[in-house]
Amino acid sequence: MTLTPAPPGTLHSRLAWAITDAWVITCRDLAHWARQPGAVIANTLLFPILIVLMFGYLLGGAMTVPGGGDYRDFLMPGMFAMTMVFGIGATLAAVSADAARGITDRFRSMPMATSAVIAGRAAADMLNSAAALAVLTGCGLMVGWHPHRGATRAVAALALLLLLRFAFVWTGIYLGLTYYRNPEAVTAARTLEFPVGFLGNPFVAISTMPAWLSAIAQWNPLSSTVSAARQLFGDPTGSHPSWITDHAVLMAVAWPLLLIAVFFPLSLHRYRHLSR
Amino acid sequence: MGTSAIACEGLCKRFGKATALGGLDLAVPEGAVYGLLGPNGAGKTTAVRVLATLLRPDSGHARVAGFDVARQAAQVRARIGLAGQNAAVDEILSGRQNLVMFGRLYHLPIGAARRRADELLAQFALTEAAGEPVRQYSGGMRRRLDLAASFIVAPRVLFLDEPTAGLDPHGRNEVWQTIRTLAGGGTTVLLTTQYLDEADQLADAIAVIAAGRVVAEGTPGDLKSLAGGDRIDVVLRDAGDLVPAARLLQARFRADVRLDNDSRELSVPVTGRLATLTEIIRSLQDENITAEDITVRRPTLDEAFLYLTGQQPPSSGTAAPAPASPSSLPR
Numbered sequence: 001m002t003l004t005p006a007p008p009g010t011l012h013s014r015l016a017w018a019i020t021d022a023w024v025i026t027c028r029d030l031a032h033w034a035r036q037p038g039a040v041i042a043n044t045l046l047f048p049i050l051i052v053l054m055f056g057y058l059l060g061g062a063m064t065v066p067g068g069g070d071y072r073d074f075l076m077p078g079m080f081a082m083t084m085v086f087g088i089g090a091t092l093a094a095v096s097a098d099a100a101r102g103i104t105d106r107f108r109s110m111p112m113a114t115s116a117v118i119a120g121r122a123a124a125d126m127l128n129s130a131a132a133l134a135v136l137t138g139c140g141l142m143v144g145w146h147p148h149r150g151a152t153r154a155v156a157a158l159a160l161l162l163l164l165r166f167a168f169v170w171t172g173i174y175l176g177l178t179y180y181r182n183p184e185a186v187t188a189a190r191t192l193e194f195p196v197g198f199l200g201n202p203f204v205a206i207s208t209m210p211a212w213l214s215a216i217a218q219w220n221p222l223s224s225t226v227s228a229a230r231q232l233f234g235d236p237t238g239s240h241p242s243w244i245t246d247h248a249v250l251m252a253v254a255w256p257l258l259l260i261a262v263f264f265p266l267s268l269h270r271y272r273h274l275s276r
Numbered sequence: 277m278g279t280s281a282i283a284c285e286g287l288c289k290r291f292g293k294a295t296a297l298g299g300l301d302l303a304v305p306e307g308a309v310y311g312l313l314g315p316n317g318a319g320k321t322t323a324v325r326v327l328a329t330l331l332r333p334d335s336g337h338a339r340v341a342g343f344d345v346a347r348q349a350a351q352v353r354a355r356i357g358l359a360g361q362n363a364a365v366d367e368i369l370s371g372r373q374n375l376v377m378f379g380r381l382y383h384l385p386i387g388a389a390r391r392r393a394d395e396l397l398a399q400f401a402l403t404e405a406a407g408e409p410v411r412q413y414s415g416g417m418r419r420r421l422d423l424a425a426s427f428i429v430a431p432r433v434l435f436l437d438e439p440t441a442g443l444d445p446h447g448r449n450e451v452w453q454t455i456r457t458l459a460g461g462g463t464t465v466l467l468t469t470q471y472l473d474e475a476d477q478l479a480d481a482i483a484v485i486a487a488g489r490v491v492a493e494g495t496p497g498d499l500k501s502l503a504g505g506d507r508i509d510v511v512l513r514d515a516g517d518l519v520p521a522a523r524l525l526q527a528r529f530r531a532d533v534r535l536d537n538d539s540r541e542l543s544v545p546v547t548g549r550l551a552t553l554t555e556i557i558r559s560l561q562d563e564n565i566t567a568e569d570i571t572v573r574r575p576t577l578d579e580a581f582l583y584l585t586g587q588q589p590p591s592s593g594t595a596a597p598a599p600a601s602p603s604s605l606p607r
């Protein structure tokens with residue numbers, strides 16, 4: 001018996017081949033969720049929901065937003081963005097575990113399209129994040145938050161958040177394929193996600209920060225997405241006039257595109273030349 | 277046989293200062309089970325990774341199933357199976373889900389992938405556990421699933437990198453059985469191992485490698501002769517006689533006599549078996565030294581390994597089987 005698969009010839013069939021491969025990889029992740037729904041909820045949703053409840057109800061009363069507005073409304077876009085940040089760790093952990101355990105090598109030794117494994121991973125992570133965003137939006141609506149400037153702008157805000165996530169997918173894939181031999185590095189990267197939030201504007205307004213911190217926070221890509229989402233949802237922005245906050249939507253597109261331009265080719269290169 | 281299923285010439289690969297492959301040459305005939313035997317760090321994994329298109333060599337050429345691993349990687353990948361050093365299967369999915377996924381990645385239609393998965397599950401004695409998550413499998417079951425995954429398209433060439441590393445003796449036996457079955461179907465198997473008896477059990481031919489080069493090649497029997505011919509083991513009645521007897525035989529045969537105090541045993545390398553045997557008996561009698569037992573034997577693979585690689589064979593840790601005792605002394 002021989003089942004030797006014939007590699008595709010034409011461009012069209014090669015593309016179809018790559019898409020099938022990527023889809024099978026994506027389905028693998030969907031099957032993980034079906035097998036372990038609890039882990040998915042704990043990993044991606046529990047934390048932002050807890051934060052919304054904690055900051056919004058326990059501490060929110062004591063927090064004021066410069067320029068006026070409700071702290072809970074100020075916080076929601078920040079939590080959406082933090083959920084995107086936590087995605088880096090999820091991507092990183094999945095990618096490095098596969099690489100460390102030889103699964104990536106098995107894929108690489110099979111007649112698959114080169115880009116399919118990381119493309120499939122990216123698609124799975126985007127689906128996961130879209131679902132997380134949907135659940136978090138639901139939570140927000142339940143605690144009284146809602147978009148003020150219409151559905152189109154709200155959808156645009158969600159799209160910018162997912163664009164940021166897409167950039168983080170490639171960051172996570174690159175880091176995972178680079179540091180998988182070193183579990184401490186993987187843990188460190190996951191631990192750093194939270195401080196990254198404090199070096200930006202998801203929790204507090206930049207105008208309340210000391211000068212050195214506000215300089216960092218302004219140029220944190222996360223801050224641009226959060227500011228843009230606040231503007232598009234019509235939530236309080238914690239007024240901080242500066243060039244970068246005035247062009248928040250532009251920067252919320254530019255930053256992720258820049259990250260993608262850097263980390264997508266690096267990830268592909270790492271995948272092709274993965275050494276043990 | 278004629279054509280080689282695996283052929284490589286002068287493969288070199290360095291990692292910084294470490295030389296993993298220092299000019300590896302191999303020619304594995306179609307249908308053979310070929311053992312790549314070497315101590316830890318000898319370059320076995322690097323060799324497998326180069327041959328399985330995962331790693332580019334710094335220099336040298338390799339052809340697998342008739343295709344160049346560097347320039348025709350896609351054709352090679354369509355014809356090989358790989359089971360790496362650890363079982364590369366998804367722990368969360370079930371055994372069946374794993375095999376169906378890999379089947380689909382070989383572009384079998386979904387129905388065919390499912391049928392093939394069930395076939396393999398039966399062939400590898402995993403049908404009962406097919407629906408369980410792999411996390412719950414024993415080490416031996418995981419390995420068998422890993423082998424099944426590498427065998428989905430019945431590859432022309434199968435690479436197995438230390439397939440029994442970390443298994444208990446029971447798991448190892450199961451995996452050996454599986455490998456014999458796979459090899460019986462005509463697939464060429466390249467198997468790496470640190471264990472001499474594993475190579476002896478499974479391989480038709482063995483290449484011993486050290487520092488990324490082949491230092492000896494042949495059948496297990498050939499390698500035993502390479503280690504320096506036959507030996508005669510003499511067990512003495514009195515331990516006190518060991519040293520004088522060793523001196524005597526050393527002078528008599530100008531050979532490197534080894535002695536073992538615990539078993540009161542001397543081991544003498546010899547050329548002419550019977551002539552030497554009578555000489556030894558006579559010399560000892562002349563000195564009034566009593567021998568309890570005398571055996572003529574071929575060297576063990578352990579001795580061959582020691583001789584060829586200049587290293588101790590891996591000690592019998594949890595996974596390693598104890599080397600067969602060379603002595604005929606009843607215990």
Ligand SMILES: Nc1ncnc2c1ncn2[C@@H]1O[C@H](COP(=O)(O)OP(=O)(O)O)[C@@H](O)[C@H]1O
Pocket residue numbers: 275276291292294295296314315316317318319320321322323
């Ligand atoms: N990715 C790597 N980076 C650095 N050194 C490596 C790498 N892979 C292998 N080596 C080195 O190359 C040599 C051969 O390794 P390997 O092929 O794994 O041997 P084996 O599988 O026989 O134990 C060792 O000295 C090892 O340390």
Ligand SMILES: [Mg+2]
Pocket residue numbers: 320321322361438
């Ligand atoms: Mg190895």
